[in-house]
Amino acid sequence: MRIFSALLIGMIFGVGIAISGMANPAKVLNFFDIAGTWDPSLIFVMGGALVTTAIGYRLVFGARAAPLLDKSFIVPTSKVIDARLVGGSALFGVGWGIAGFCPGGAIPALGLGYSQTFIFVAAMIGGIVIARTLQMTILKPAAA
Template sequence: MQKLLLSGLTGMIFGLGIAISGMANPAKVLNFFDVAGSWDPSLIFVMGGALITTAIGYVLVFGARKKPVFDAEFHLPINRTIDARLIGGSAIFGIGWGIAGFCPGGAIPALGFGGLDVIAFVGAMIIGIVLARSLDGLRHKPAKAF
Protein backbone atom coordinates (compact mmCIF):
# COMPACT_ATOMS: atom_id res chain seq x y z
CA MET A 1 0.00 0.00 0.00
CA GLN A 2 2.86 2.39 0.80
CA LYS A 3 4.37 1.73 -2.60
CA LEU A 4 1.08 2.58 -4.31
CA LEU A 5 0.61 5.79 -2.29
CA LEU A 6 4.19 6.91 -2.93
CA SER A 7 3.79 6.17 -6.64
CA GLY A 8 0.60 8.24 -6.75
CA LEU A 9 2.22 11.13 -4.87
CA THR A 10 5.24 11.04 -7.19
CA GLY A 11 2.94 11.06 -10.23
CA MET A 12 0.99 14.03 -8.88
CA ILE A 13 4.18 16.00 -8.24
CA PHE A 14 5.43 15.14 -11.74
CA GLY A 15 2.11 16.17 -13.32
CA LEU A 16 2.08 19.43 -11.35
CA GLY A 17 5.62 20.17 -12.51
CA ILE A 18 4.67 19.44 -16.11
CA ALA A 19 1.65 21.76 -15.85
CA ILE A 20 3.54 24.60 -14.12
CA SER A 21 6.49 24.41 -16.52
CA GLY A 22 4.28 24.64 -19.59
CA MET A 23 5.28 21.23 -20.96
CA ALA A 24 1.57 20.31 -21.11
CA ASN A 25 0.91 23.25 -23.44
CA PRO A 26 1.63 22.18 -27.01
CA ALA A 27 1.91 25.79 -28.22
CA LYS A 28 4.73 26.47 -25.76
CA VAL A 29 6.52 23.30 -26.77
CA LEU A 30 6.12 24.02 -30.50
CA ASN A 31 7.47 27.55 -29.96
CA PHE A 32 10.53 25.98 -28.33
CA PHE A 33 11.16 24.02 -31.53
CA ASP A 34 10.54 27.06 -33.79
CA VAL A 35 14.08 28.49 -33.60
CA ALA A 36 13.63 30.47 -36.84
CA GLY A 37 10.31 32.03 -35.79
CA SER A 38 8.69 32.65 -32.41
CA TRP A 39 11.32 30.75 -30.45
CA ASP A 40 10.65 30.37 -26.71
CA PRO A 41 13.85 29.20 -24.97
CA SER A 42 12.23 28.85 -21.53
CA LEU A 43 11.91 25.06 -21.80
CA ILE A 44 15.72 24.81 -21.85
CA PHE A 45 15.57 25.79 -18.18
CA VAL A 46 12.87 23.18 -17.49
CA MET A 47 14.95 20.45 -19.15
CA GLY A 48 18.15 21.66 -17.51
CA GLY A 49 16.48 21.70 -14.09
CA ALA A 50 15.20 18.17 -14.65
CA LEU A 51 18.65 17.00 -15.72
CA ILE A 52 20.35 18.54 -12.67
CA THR A 53 17.69 17.16 -10.30
CA THR A 54 18.03 13.69 -11.82
CA ALA A 55 21.83 13.74 -11.60
CA ILE A 56 21.71 14.74 -7.93
CA GLY A 57 19.03 12.13 -7.26
CA TYR A 58 21.09 9.37 -8.85
CA VAL A 59 24.16 10.30 -6.77
CA LEU A 60 22.15 10.43 -3.55
CA VAL A 61 20.11 7.27 -4.11
CA PHE A 62 22.79 5.01 -5.55
CA GLY A 63 25.44 6.33 -3.19
CA ALA A 64 23.33 5.74 -0.09
CA ARG A 65 21.40 2.55 -0.84
CA LYS A 66 22.15 -0.95 -2.01
CA LYS A 67 18.48 -1.53 -2.90
CA PRO A 68 15.31 0.56 -3.19
CA VAL A 69 12.96 0.96 -0.24
CA PHE A 70 9.97 -0.79 -1.86
CA ASP A 71 11.68 -3.41 -4.05
CA ALA A 72 14.35 -6.11 -3.83
CA GLU A 73 16.67 -4.47 -6.38
CA PHE A 74 17.12 -1.48 -8.68
CA HIS A 75 15.83 -2.07 -12.19
CA LEU A 76 18.24 -0.32 -14.53
CA PRO A 77 18.60 -0.78 -18.27
CA ILE A 78 21.38 -3.18 -19.19
CA ASN A 79 21.28 -2.80 -22.97
CA ARG A 80 23.71 -0.07 -24.00
CA THR A 81 23.60 -0.84 -27.73
CA ILE A 82 22.85 2.00 -30.13
CA ASP A 83 21.00 0.22 -32.92
CA ALA A 84 18.37 0.89 -35.59
CA ARG A 85 15.52 0.32 -33.12
CA LEU A 86 16.85 2.95 -30.73
CA ILE A 87 17.58 5.49 -33.46
CA GLY A 88 14.27 4.84 -35.24
CA GLY A 89 12.26 5.06 -32.04
CA SER A 90 14.04 8.26 -31.03
CA ALA A 91 13.37 9.78 -34.45
CA ILE A 92 9.68 8.86 -34.33
CA PHE A 93 9.44 10.28 -30.79
CA GLY A 94 11.10 13.54 -31.82
CA ILE A 95 9.05 13.94 -35.01
CA GLY A 96 5.82 13.27 -33.12
CA TRP A 97 6.78 15.73 -30.39
CA GLY A 98 7.62 18.38 -32.99
CA ILE A 99 4.38 17.87 -34.92
CA ALA A 100 1.93 17.54 -32.03
CA GLY A 101 3.68 19.51 -29.28
CA PHE A 102 3.05 16.65 -26.85
CA CYS A 103 5.35 13.96 -25.54
CA PRO A 104 4.05 11.10 -23.38
CA GLY A 105 5.35 12.75 -20.20
CA GLY A 106 3.44 15.94 -20.97
CA ALA A 107 0.36 14.41 -22.56
CA ILE A 108 -0.73 12.22 -19.65
CA PRO A 109 -0.95 15.13 -17.18
CA ALA A 110 -2.53 17.29 -19.92
CA LEU A 111 -5.46 14.86 -20.02
CA GLY A 112 -6.57 16.61 -16.83
CA PHE A 113 -7.11 19.82 -18.83
CA GLY A 114 -9.29 17.98 -21.33
CA GLY A 115 -9.35 18.85 -24.99
CA LEU A 116 -9.73 16.72 -28.09
CA ASP A 117 -6.12 17.28 -29.20
CA VAL A 118 -4.61 15.63 -26.12
CA ILE A 119 -7.20 12.84 -26.15
CA ALA A 120 -6.41 12.16 -29.82
CA PHE A 121 -2.67 12.22 -29.09
CA VAL A 122 -2.90 9.79 -26.16
CA GLY A 123 -5.19 7.52 -28.19
CA ALA A 124 -2.74 7.51 -31.10
CA MET A 125 0.13 6.92 -28.67
CA ILE A 126 -1.61 3.87 -27.21
CA ILE A 127 -2.31 2.50 -30.69
CA GLY A 128 1.34 3.08 -31.62
CA ILE A 129 2.57 1.26 -28.51
CA VAL A 130 0.29 -1.73 -29.18
CA LEU A 131 1.30 -1.80 -32.86
CA ALA A 132 5.02 -1.57 -32.07
CA ARG A 133 4.80 -4.34 -29.48
CA SER A 134 2.84 -6.52 -31.90
CA LEU A 135 5.36 -6.02 -34.71
CA ASP A 136 8.25 -6.55 -32.31
CA GLY A 137 6.67 -9.77 -31.09
CA LEU A 138 6.61 -11.08 -34.64
CA ARG A 139 10.40 -10.57 -34.98
CA HIS A 140 11.61 -11.83 -31.60
CA LYS A 141 10.64 -12.33 -28.00
CA PRO A 142 9.71 -8.89 -26.52
CA ALA A 143 11.92 -7.45 -23.80
CA LYS A 144 10.72 -8.06 -20.26
CA ALA A 145 9.20 -4.99 -18.63
CA PHE A 146 10.44 -3.70 -15.30
Protein backbone atom coordinates in the same frame (compact mmCIF):
# COMPACT_ATOMS: atom_id res chain seq x y z
CA MET B 1 2.43 1.36 -0.42
CA ARG B 2 4.07 0.98 -3.84
CA ILE B 3 0.94 2.16 -5.63
CA PHE B 4 0.54 5.12 -3.28
CA SER B 5 4.17 6.18 -3.78
CA ALA B 6 3.82 5.84 -7.57
CA LEU B 7 0.65 7.94 -7.45
CA LEU B 8 2.33 10.60 -5.30
CA ILE B 9 5.42 10.75 -7.53
CA GLY B 10 3.22 10.91 -10.64
CA MET B 11 1.21 13.76 -9.16
CA ILE B 12 4.37 15.70 -8.29
CA PHE B 13 5.65 15.14 -11.84
CA GLY B 14 2.32 16.26 -13.31
CA VAL B 15 2.29 19.43 -11.21
CA GLY B 16 5.84 20.16 -12.35
CA ILE B 17 4.85 19.67 -15.99
CA ALA B 18 1.85 21.97 -15.52
CA ILE B 19 3.81 24.69 -13.70
CA SER B 20 6.58 24.65 -16.31
CA GLY B 21 4.03 25.02 -19.13
CA MET B 22 5.07 21.78 -20.82
CA ALA B 23 1.43 20.58 -20.84
CA ASN B 24 0.79 23.34 -23.39
CA PRO B 25 1.71 22.05 -26.87
CA ALA B 26 1.97 25.61 -28.25
CA LYS B 27 4.79 26.36 -25.78
CA VAL B 28 6.64 23.22 -26.85
CA LEU B 29 6.13 23.91 -30.55
CA ASN B 30 7.43 27.48 -30.05
CA PHE B 31 10.67 25.96 -28.75
CA PHE B 32 11.13 24.24 -32.12
CA ASP B 33 10.30 27.43 -34.09
CA ILE B 34 13.80 28.92 -34.06
CA ALA B 35 13.14 31.30 -36.96
CA GLY B 36 9.80 32.54 -35.61
CA THR B 37 8.34 32.66 -32.11
CA TRP B 38 11.19 30.80 -30.42
CA ASP B 39 10.68 30.17 -26.70
CA PRO B 40 13.90 28.93 -25.03
CA SER B 41 12.22 28.10 -21.70
CA LEU B 42 12.15 24.37 -22.55
CA ILE B 43 15.95 24.35 -22.33
CA PHE B 44 15.70 25.47 -18.70
CA VAL B 45 13.03 22.87 -17.91
CA MET B 46 15.19 20.12 -19.42
CA GLY B 47 18.33 21.46 -17.74
CA GLY B 48 16.58 21.57 -14.37
CA ALA B 49 15.38 18.00 -14.86
CA LEU B 50 18.87 16.80 -15.79
CA VAL B 51 20.49 18.47 -12.77
CA THR B 52 17.82 17.14 -10.41
CA THR B 53 18.13 13.63 -11.87
CA ALA B 54 21.93 13.65 -11.69
CA ILE B 55 21.88 14.70 -8.04
CA GLY B 56 19.09 12.23 -7.22
CA TYR B 57 20.89 9.31 -8.85
CA ARG B 58 24.10 10.17 -7.03
CA LEU B 59 22.35 10.38 -3.66
CA VAL B 60 20.12 7.33 -4.04
CA PHE B 61 22.61 4.94 -5.64
CA GLY B 62 25.34 6.08 -3.28
CA ALA B 63 23.25 5.55 -0.15
CA ARG B 64 21.19 2.44 -0.87
CA ALA B 65 21.75 -1.03 -2.33
CA ALA B 66 18.03 -1.36 -3.15
CA PRO B 67 15.01 0.97 -3.28
CA LEU B 68 12.65 1.22 -0.33
CA LEU B 69 9.71 -0.49 -2.03
CA ASP B 70 11.36 -3.05 -4.33
CA LYS B 71 14.03 -5.75 -4.29
CA SER B 72 16.44 -3.99 -6.64
CA PHE B 73 16.88 -0.93 -8.81
CA ILE B 74 15.68 -1.42 -12.37
CA VAL B 75 18.15 0.36 -14.62
CA PRO B 76 19.04 -0.20 -18.27
CA THR B 77 22.07 -2.40 -18.73
CA SER B 78 22.53 -2.23 -22.50
CA LYS B 79 24.92 0.35 -23.88
CA VAL B 80 24.27 -0.67 -27.51
CA ILE B 81 23.17 2.03 -29.92
CA ASP B 82 21.27 0.10 -32.57
CA ALA B 83 18.70 0.82 -35.28
CA ARG B 84 15.77 0.28 -32.89
CA LEU B 85 17.12 2.87 -30.45
CA VAL B 86 17.93 5.44 -33.14
CA GLY B 87 14.67 4.81 -35.02
CA GLY B 88 12.58 5.01 -31.86
CA SER B 89 14.33 8.21 -30.79
CA ALA B 90 13.78 9.76 -34.21
CA LEU B 91 10.12 8.76 -34.22
CA PHE B 92 9.68 10.20 -30.73
CA GLY B 93 11.31 13.49 -31.79
CA VAL B 94 9.26 13.81 -34.97
CA GLY B 95 6.04 13.08 -33.09
CA TRP B 96 6.97 15.59 -30.40
CA GLY B 97 7.72 18.22 -33.03
CA ILE B 98 4.45 17.63 -34.87
CA ALA B 99 2.08 17.31 -31.92
CA GLY B 100 3.84 19.39 -29.27
CA PHE B 101 3.29 16.58 -26.78
CA CYS B 102 5.49 13.90 -25.34
CA PRO B 103 3.99 11.19 -23.12
CA GLY B 104 5.22 12.94 -19.98
CA GLY B 105 3.43 16.15 -20.91
CA ALA B 106 0.32 14.61 -22.45
CA ILE B 107 -0.84 12.56 -19.47
CA PRO B 108 -1.03 15.56 -17.08
CA ALA B 109 -2.60 17.62 -19.90
CA LEU B 110 -5.55 15.20 -20.02
CA GLY B 111 -6.82 17.06 -16.96
CA LEU B 112 -7.28 20.18 -19.08
CA GLY B 113 -9.96 18.39 -21.12
CA TYR B 114 -8.85 19.43 -24.62
CA SER B 115 -9.88 17.03 -27.38
CA GLN B 116 -6.45 17.19 -29.06
CA THR B 117 -4.88 15.78 -25.90
CA PHE B 118 -7.27 12.82 -25.83
CA ILE B 119 -6.60 12.18 -29.53
CA PHE B 120 -2.85 12.27 -28.93
CA VAL B 121 -3.03 9.89 -25.96
CA ALA B 122 -5.30 7.50 -27.90
CA ALA B 123 -2.86 7.55 -30.83
CA MET B 124 0.06 7.01 -28.43
CA ILE B 125 -1.65 3.99 -26.88
CA GLY B 126 -2.42 2.66 -30.37
CA GLY B 127 1.23 3.09 -31.33
CA ILE B 128 2.35 1.23 -28.21
CA VAL B 129 -0.03 -1.66 -29.01
CA ILE B 130 1.14 -1.80 -32.64
CA ALA B 131 4.82 -1.67 -31.65
CA ARG B 132 4.43 -4.43 -29.06
CA THR B 133 2.45 -6.58 -31.49
CA LEU B 134 5.12 -6.16 -34.16
CA GLN B 135 7.85 -6.85 -31.63
CA MET B 136 6.19 -10.09 -30.54
CA THR B 137 5.34 -11.32 -34.04
CA ILE B 138 8.16 -10.10 -36.27
CA LEU B 139 11.13 -9.84 -33.93
CA LYS B 140 10.12 -12.85 -31.75
CA PRO B 141 12.26 -12.39 -28.67
CA ALA B 142 14.79 -15.13 -27.95
CA ALA B 143 13.77 -17.75 -25.43
CA ALA B 144 15.47 -17.40 -22.07
